[in-house]
Each structure stands twice: as C-alpha cells, then as structure tokens.
Amino acid sequence: MNKVCKLLLLCTVLLSACDKAPEQIKELQYSEQNRAEVTVYSLAIHPLHNPRKLSEAYQPLVDYLNKHIDGARVELESSRDYQAYEEKFRARTPHILLPNPWQTLEAIKVGYSVIAMAGDATDFKGIFIVRKDRGLKNISQIKNNTVSYPSPTALAACIMPQYFLHTNGININTDIKNIYVGSQESSIMNVYLGKTIVGATWPPPWRLFQKDHPQEAEQLEVIWETPSLMNNSFMIRDDIPANIRQQISQLIHELNDSVEGLQILESMETARIHPANNFSYAKVRDYIQNFEKEVRPVETP
Numbered sequence: 001m002n003k004v005c006k007l008l009l010l011c012t013v014l015l016s017a018c019d020k021a022p023e024q025i026k027e028l029q030y031s032e033q034n035r036a037e038v039t040v041y042s043l044a045i046h047p048l049h050n051p052r053k054l055s056e057a058y059q060p061l062v063d064y065l066n067k068h069i070d071g072a073r074v075e076l077e078s079s080r081d082y083q084a085y086e087e088k089f090r091a092r093t094p095h096i097l098l099p100n101p102w103q104t105l106e107a108i109k110v111g112y113s114v115i116a117m118a119g120d121a122t123d124f125k126g127i128f129i130v131r132k133d134r135g136l137k138n139i140s141q142i143k144n145n146t147v148s149y150p151s152p153t154a155l156a157a158c159i160m161p162q163y164f165l166h167t168n169g170i171n172i173n174t175d176i177k178n179i180y181v182g183s184q185e186s187s188i189m190n191v192y193l194g195k196t197i198v199g200a201t202w203p204p205p206w207r208l209f210q211k212d213h214p215q216e217a218e219q220l221e222v223i224w225e226t227p228s229l230m231n232n233s234f235m236i237r238d239d240i241p242a243n244i245r246q247q248i249s250q251l252i253h254e255l256n257d258s259v260e261g262l263q264i265l266e267s268m269e270t271a272r273i274h275p276a277n278n279f280s281y282a283k284v285r286d287y288i289q290n291f292e293k294e295v296r297p298v299e300t301p
Contacts, residue, residue, distance in 0.1 A: 044077040044094035046085050051078040060264045069247050081182050082151035097235040101284040102155045104233045108278050112235040115249040117276035119231040126161035126226040129191050129199045139168045145197035146177040148190040152300055156202035159291055164226040166295050192216050204269035230284050
C-alpha cells in the first residue's frame with residue numbers, strides 16, 4: 001500500500017471516530033438527566049434516639065426502600081427533639097413519617113395518612129426505670145421528688161406514665177417535679193446518675209440501653225408499667241404520587257415476609273408491621289381527651 005492510500009485510510013478512521021463522538025456525549029447527557037429526574041423523599045423519624053443511633057436503627061430501612069423503589073429515592077431525616085419534629089410535619093416538610101400515636105393524630109390534621117402500624121400494640125406502653133439501690137417500692141415514695149421524661153408530647157414515655165401516676169394517686173402538677181430531658185436515653189441516664197428518682201421511657205429504648213450500656217443497666221430496673229395502646233405509625237403526605245405511595249406502602253408491609261425484612265425490623269426494635277389507617281387511631285384520640293381533661297394539656301404553653 002503506497003503512502004497516499006495509507007493517508008486516505010487514516011483519514012477515514014479518524015472521520016469515523018469523530019462521527020461517533022456526538023452519540024457518546026449525547027448518551028452521557030441523557031444518563032445525567034435521568035439521575036436528576038429522580039425525586040428525593042424524606043423519611044422523618046420522631047426522636048426515639050440520638051441522631052447517630054437513629055441512623056443505625058433506620059438506615060437499613062432506607063437502603064431497602066431505595067433498592068426496590070422505581071423513580072424515587074428516600075433519605076433519612078432526624079430531628080433534635082420532639083418539638084422540632086412536630087414543627088417539621090406541621091409545616092408539611094417531610095414526605096414520609098414515623099410518628100408516635102399522638103403525633104399521628106396531629107399529622108392527620110395537616111394532610112398525612114396512616115399506611116401501617118410499626119410494632120405490636122402490646123409493646124407500646126410506658127415503663128418506669130429506677131435504681132435498684134433506691135429501695136423504691138411504693139408509688140407514694142416518689143412524692144416531693146423529680147421524675148424525668150423525654151418530652152411532654154412523648155405518648156408512651158410521658159403522657160401514659162403521667163396518666164398512670166394520676167390514676168394511682170399522684171398529682172403530677174403538685175406532688176412531683178417533672179423535667180423533660182430531650183431523649184429516651186437521657187431520661188434513663190438521669191436515673192442512673194441519681195438526678196431523678198424515676199425515669200419514664202418505653203420498651204424499645206430500654207432494650208437498646210441494656211444492649212449499649214450493660215453495666216449501667218445492671219444497676220437499674222423496671223418498677224411499674226402502664227397499660228398498652230396503639231403503636232407508632234407509618235404515614236405518607238397526601239400529595240405524594242399514587243405510584244410512589246403504593247410502592248412504599250407495599251414494601252413496608254412486605255418487611256414481615258423475608259429474612260432481609262425481619263433483620264431490618266430487628267434493627268428498628270420493631271416486631272412486625274401491622275395494617276392500619278387513620279381510623280385505627282381513634283382510641284388514641286379518646287385517650288388523649290381523657291388525659292387532657294384530668295391531668296394537663298398535652299402541649300403546655
């Protein structure tokens with residue numbers, strides 16, 4: 001092959017490569033555009049734990065949803081305390097919620113709907129933690145002492161314990177001092193450190209505390225517990241597209257049916273997912289009405 005032929009062949013190859021380049025660039029641009037079109041939905045969990053523990057407990061759920069949902073991505077959102085969380089959903093900022101039952105009633109008012117109940121109803125109860133060396137036996141012994149709670153709006157860990165004390169002869173407004181310490185773990189730690197005579201919480205945080213702080217937990221015990229009520233809910237905002245709503249609801253209910261799902265529930269300290277809707281929480285509304293009539297407003301001014 002002479003030099004002229006070789007030169008023509010080289011030019012042909014180069015021109016062919018140039019012809020393909022725009023197609024490759026166009027394909028990359030299309031891929032980037034697809035990623036940009038994926039909508040991000042926030043999943044806001046009420047402050048069961050501090051942000052680190054909350055991430056450890058619920059990130060597996062988020063990863064599971066993201067692996068199976070088409071056309072959307074879910075991100076976990078924590079809140080510094082109960083009040084911050086309640087401000088968020090009242091402003092309709094999060095797309096998906098896992099609130100306590102009282103917060104569920106409040107979220108229904110602003111356009112969220114229940115799609116499931118997270119955990120057994122029998123596990124939703126208030127428990128009272130004391131130091132074993134206190135020798136506390138009778139409820140009357142807590143008079144003129146301090147009791148810790150995560151928040152005045154924590155249903156299982158404050159409202160239900162205060163109603164229990166009320167029905168057992170303690171005027172929670174005059175007989176004891178109530179302090180609201182921001183988290184479940186802090187309520188327990190206040191007891192361990194001797195700052196309060198009793199700390200109110202509920203079973204999942206107490207089980208987690210026993211795992212994370214076995215030496216401290218060994219010096220504590222549960223002395224009383226309240227009757228049970230409805231457990232926490234999963235909720236979705238009313239403007240979420242129907243296909244995304246359906247996918248999320250189905251995936252959450254299917255957690256019961258696989259090894260992967262059961263492991264995720266275990267990390268959440270949740271036994272099972274149960275069918276539920278807005279009407280399922282009517283009994284909580286009745287309970288709150290009685291509490292506010294007999295004890296105090298849930299949200300103190």
